[in-house]
Amino acid sequence: MSLDKVAKKIKETRVRLGFTQAEVAEKAGVNTNYYACIERGEVNPSLEKIQAIAKALGLKSFDVMS
Numbered sequence: 001m002s003l004d005k006v007a008k009k010i011k012e013t014r015v016r017l018g019f020t021q022a023e024v025a026e027k028a029g030v031n032t033n034y035y036a037c038i039e040r041g042e043v044n045p046s047l048e049k050i051q052a053i054a055k056a057l058g059l060k061s062f063d064v065m066s
Contacts, residue, residue, distance in 0.1 A: 006050065007041035009064050013057045014039075027056035 014024050025035035029052055037043045038053070045053075051061040 003044055004041045006064060007039050010053055010057070011039045013059060013064075017057065019057070024053065024056050028052040 014021070021036050021039065022032045025032040028035065028049070030038075030049060034043065035053070038045050038049070047061070050064055054061040054064045057064075
């Protein structure tokens with residue numbers, strides 16, 4: 001899956017759930033600015049970071065990457 005699609009899925013899920021970027025970043029244990037870069041598709045996060053973000057959003061990492 002492309003980085004842009006992962007970014008879009010993460011952002012859409014966050015917005016649908018009504019979370020701010022800061023809330024998801026804190027739950028996932030990542031810096032808010034780094035999280036924002038992930039949502040914009042500017043950085044290629046590690047699988048570990050994707051898993052942490054997915055968990056923070058109540059998803060499985062497979063759901064984010066599919």
